[in-house]
Amino acid sequence: MKTVYRAFFADSGCSLITIVSNRVEKHSLSQTDQDELRPSKLWTAKIKHCVNVVEASQANRLVATDTNGRHFGLCSKTGDILWQSASIGEGDPGLIVKYQSKLSWSQEVFVFATWSGVLQRLDPTSGKEIEKPTDFLSQFRGLQLTSDPQRLFVTCLVPAKSDSDPVGETLNLLDLKTNKIREVVSNTFSRGINVSPTGRKALFVYLADGASGLISDRSERWEIKDIETGSTLCERTFAPKEFFSPNAVWSPNGQFVATSNKVGHLVFSADTLETVVSVEGQQAERPVFHPSGTHICLCRANDTKIVPMHMLKT
Structure with a gap:
């Protein structure tokens, strides 16, 4: 494969879906x-503009x-576009969940949250x-699954502490049945939150000031926290101007x-x-991990590859 913007594995890992330009x-x-x-x-x-x-x-x-929050229903076997929704606004990736709605029992539901706080x-x-x-009062970022199909993790934005600080984020649980939100890890003020597959840990990303104190010399500090206790399990501060948090993903077993x-x-x-x-x-x-965790797809310009994990370890 050549240049791939986004990818994910489908059909229990037997297929790969890619976003390439406007396709x-x-x-x-x-x-x-060779296990490739x-x-x-x-x-x-x-x-x-598919994202x-x-x-x-x-x-x-x-x-x-x-990019406008317009959704398209494609037949998985043929790629035919079978339906198209109206635009509802920009947002992070939606999710497919199974939950009991007012109209049906245990059906698949596509859930999407806009950055302005509208849940669809x-x-x-x-x-x-x-x-x-x-329509919620909070500004939403990434929805993430939990072990309970009636609940999702959602990141909510909170005002910055000062003019020189970024907008903060808190990790919350969203109850799809009651539409109530409950904060689960308080006072994080991170700039990125990514929950592990087990739902017990999460990666929190913060801005770290450099020795000069200048905004231009900031870097990222990563902390993996226990969600239940809020305690930090491990952390690392990267070199100045080293930024990559929006693209962080967990392996299926939570090891990487x-x-x-x-x-x-x-x-x-x-x-x-x-x-x-x-x-x-x-x-x-x-990047994106295979559901089995045995391979990883490295999305990049001109040379996107699916690589066995055992070939990457040093």
Whole structure:
């Protein structure tokens, strides 16, 4: 594969969905004798300004979202666009959850939150609203799954402490049944929160001041915290001007955290935040782990590859 902006594994890891320019593409995957996963393109769907795609496996749909919060329901087998929603506003990636709604029992639901705090629920099969959008007072960032399909983690923005500080963030639980929000880790004021697959730990990213005290010399400080107690399990401060937090992802078993920066991809130990491996690459984008954790897709310009994890370890 050449340049890939975003990717994720579908069909229980048997397929790869990629966003390339203004196209969504699906690839089947075959395993070679060298344990590599080799992609073969199945179809292409043209969607302008597409930024995210999620899979509704029960409905046989892929739900793609553009920069204006317009959603497109694609047939997973053919790539045909079967429905399109109205624009609701920019937001982070939506999620597919199974929960008991007012109209149905244990159905798949596409849940999307705009940055302005509007929560949307759509039927991924038809694109129809399951419930009317709910307007919250908080500004929302990334929705993340929990072990309870009735609840989601959501990051809420809070005002900056001073003119020189960034807007802060807090980690909260959103009850989809009652539409109530409860803060679970207080006073974090981070600039990025990423929950582990188990839901017990989270990566919190902060801005760290350099020796000069100048904003231009700031870097990132990463802390992995226990969500229940709020205690810090490990932390690391990176070199000045080293920024890559928006692209951080956990491995399925919670053993690693992978990300990208201006020179390539990095994989860290989730126990110590020490660098496990660094892979150079131009215009590196968010990596994605295979559901089994055995492989990782390194999205980058001209040379996107799916690499076995055992070949990366040093």
